[in-house]
Amino acid sequence: MSPIRLMAANDWRLMARSRVAQLALLMLLALAAVAALTAIAHRDHSNDLRARFQAQADQDFDGQPARHPHRMVHYGHFVFRPLPALAGFDPGVDAFTGSTIFLEGHRQNSANFGDVRQSSLLARFGQLSPAFVLQVLAPLVLIFIGFGLIAAERERGTLRLLRVHGRSAGEVLRGKLLALAGIAAVLLLPACLALAWLTVSAQAEPVAAVLLTIGYAGYLGLWVTGVVTVSALTRSARGALMALLGLWAVTTILVPRIGSDVALRMAPLPTRLETDIAIQRDLHRIGDSHNPDDPHFAAFKAGLLARYKVSRVEDLPLNYRGLVAMEGERLTAGLFDRYAEAQFARQRRQAEVVNGLALLSPAVAVRSLSMALAGTDLEGHRRFLRQAEAYRYTIVQGLNRLQAEAVTYVDDGNRNSDPEAARRVRIDPRHWHDVPDFTYRSAGLGERIRAAAPGAAVLAVWLVLAAGALGLAARRLGRDL
Amino acid sequence: MSLWSHELRLFLRQPLAAPLLALLLLLASASVWAGLAEITRQHAAIDRILPQQAADEAAVAAWATREGDAGNVAYYTHYATWDRPSPLAFAALGQRDVAPFVLRIRALALEGQINESEAYNAELALPGRFDWAFVLTYLAPLFIIVLLHDLVSSEREGGRLLLLTVMARSETALWVRRVVLRVGLVILTLVLPLAVGGLLSGAGQPILGMAGLAAAYAVFWALVCVAVGRFRLASVTSAATLAAVWLIMTLVLPGLALLAINAAVPVRQGVELTLAQREAVHAGWDKPKEATLAAFFREEPAWRDTAPMRSGFHWKWYYAFQHLGDLSVAEQVRAYRAGLERRNALSGRIGLLLPPVGLQMVLHRLAETDLVAQLTYQDRIRRYHRELRHFFYPFLFREQPFGPADFARAPRWRDSADTPRPPRPGA
Secondary structure, three states: OOHHHHHHHHHHHHHHHOHHHHHHHHHHHHHHHHHHHHHHHHHHHHHHHHHHHHHHHHHHHHOOOOEOHHHHHHHOEEEEOOOOHHHHOOOOOHHHOOOEEEEEOOEEEEEEOOOHHHOOHHHHHOOOOHHHHHHHHHHHHHHHHHOHHHHHHHHHOOHHHHHHOOOOHHHHHHHHHHHHHHHHHHHHHHHHHHHHHHHHHOOOOHHHHHHHHHHHHHHHHHHHHHHHHHHHHOOOHHHHHHHHHHHHHHHHHHHHHHHHHHHHHHOOOOOHHHHHHHHHHHHHHHOOOOOOOOHHHHHHHHHHHHHOOOOOHHHOOOOHHHHHHHHHHHHHHHHHHHHHHHHHHHHHHHHHHHHHHOOOOHHHHHHHHHHHHHOOOHHHHHHHHHHHHHHHHHHHHHHHHHHHHHOOHHHHHHOOOOHHHHHHHOEOOHHHHHOOOOOOOOOOHHHHHHHHHHHHHHHHHHHHHHHHHHHHHHHHHHHHO | OHHHHHHHHHHHHOOOHHHHHHHHHHHHHHHHHHHHHHHHHHHHHHHHHHHHHHHHHHHHHHHHOOOOOHHHHHHHOOEEEEOOOOOOHHHOOHHHHOOOOEEEEOOOOOOOOOOOOOOOOHHHHOOOOOOHHHHHHHHHHHHHHHHHOOOOHHHHHOOOHHHHHHHOOOHHHHHHHHHHHHHHHHHHHHHHHHHHHHHHHOOOOHHHHHHHHHHHHHHHHHHHHHHHHOOOOOHHHHHHHHHHHHHHHHHHHHHHHHHHHHHHOOOOHHHHHHHHHHHHHHHOOOOOHHHHHHHHHHHOHHHOOOOOOOOOOOHHHHHHHHHHHHHHOHHHHHHHHHHHHHHHHHHHHHHHHOHHHHHHHHHHHHHOOOHHHHHHHHHHHHHHHHHHHHHHHHHHHOOOOOOHHHHHOOOOOOOOOOOOOOOOOOO
């Protein structure tokens, strides 16, 4: 056996005898198991529930009786955001974003019923998931087990014994690194099992699972290097423990919170209410279908009459009211898209601020990498919002077209006074079946990997820095020996 | 007294003591500043909205009152509601970052409107906010642990313990003095910025409650440190033990408790009632109008003598079935709310066992930024919605013409009486 392996094996023997190490390791493994089981169960249950609700909403829509198409525009539709398979590993922002939107004509509603708003403040303590265990708790276990690896040996004077046996500082450090990396590998194991289970049971992409494993291995490797470095650089074991606990508290607890505050300050978001009002104001300016003298709709009408070479809207081959509804929806939807994209752009600016702070905290970097690969980051929710809006536009315009084609202008005008017209404007419910169901297209693997790249890059920078610090520690240790 | 000042000098001469206290003071002050800035932002958002809202209403009034039909006005006018932060909210921002504090409603069926969300950045909400409650709950115990974990063991390891116990008139008094001094300084460091923030936001007396909680919480952690100290562990072992206790109390057990509570009290009624209410409202179009109106009159007998419906559509019928849609899910609304309250109550019970959870629950109750505050806001919206409906009903059921002057008489949302507007810090 190589001397490095021998030294590591010796450390493992010591750890196996240490109460603290045993307890910390066992506790974390138990927690990781609980976290994995509950996160996977919660993901499966939520996803099933949403699928069931979606099926019910589809069925409700198709089962509507004969109606005026515009009434179906207001009856609207519900869509639910399915949970990606890897949400069983890292639920990301799922609890913080609503999972369902009500889609209707002329309006853009919010996604509602996020778990956090339906929970007490306990939800803000952090959700136990395999990702949380690895991001926040595993580094602490590495600290508890590893802070004394070199510092305590130095205090006891056993470090010099190694020197006597002809071991160089570099060899000692590599031995310690290997010893602690072994612990990190054990900590990673439950998460790997959870990922493997998700690839089998929920068809998570194996590539994403492997990349997640690599990402977290890098993150834990960073902590292993950091712990060994600090343990080598500090004079006492207690000093090493304090320094490492401080480092942990700052990077995993403090910086992420401060990051949110800084981002909100640098790129504030308008409230929904303001956006609603702004959209109404713009709509009023570009075309107001309620205003009989509105220039946009006057031009629209003139254009139609000219195109069909008629002088009155009654003589159009299509129902003018339906055409106006289509034109109105086109205008509002254009504004919805514009404002939504502006909102998304602001959110991305906020994310850039936070990512800038990730340079201070590898925990922030690994969190963004993890959510991106799992497909549970905010970009995933934005995808859902975009697709829901596109779907809303498709079904509303489809129904407006039905009003234009299947309902006559005269009947439409007399539907409230003439019972026969009222009967005729209620068109055959088979049309509701023809409206396509909503299917959410989740982000492809390539897209998610690209989204994970910045986090991975920051982690790589940190690893390089840590390796540099380790080199420094080796030189110092060489002088000490 | 001289004994105390002597101990203070000794304590501050320790290499870590003064920098640690300064760091805690800096963090507590920064958190108070960030909290004040946040509630200023929320007040500013509400103030900014008012003129925009007035302009929006004026634009609707300009065309909707032209025909004098109240139905159009009620359909197209969105009325603004808002929930100003309490003067104490700066210390514990709570759920105000994920729950809306401004919401517009119409006199249509309410259940489809009241659960709307705010457009916030979920990735920023995920780690939580940097407020005073966070510094107190999570960071202050770490500082106390660093200051107290080696209270006795450092003397033992330094070989001074025997001398100290021999020289002290009372050994207990010596250790009590040292603990009280350290915890007292930590409490002072935490409470001073809070007090300044309270003065700036006009919080008044309730701030004392928060300060008292901070003191009690700090004392709790000091007692934990003393208890671990009794095991006569080496400094390093006791530091590791205490850090583990902190981890379990602030991160692990609350996480497990959340899993247990959410599993024990599912709240899917929210989605279910929203789906059911839409069915009920839209089925209203196809039901016999007389039956719909009769059902409505059972709830609102005052309009029983309205003229019978002549044509295929009348707004009064429309608003009647909107309201019936709400009533049809009243039971589910109650169940949903009961579920949320049950979750909150269970968390409170967990708080009796876990001081960090208990502290958060009480702090956010005092600050009125918790789930209960969110539900209280919803209750106020419900009352306001009722006022709005009843404002429009005479015009609809008695067919009174609705003019621009009537538009101005619509009931307005007011700041609730118990949250007076504080002076604006830094404004």
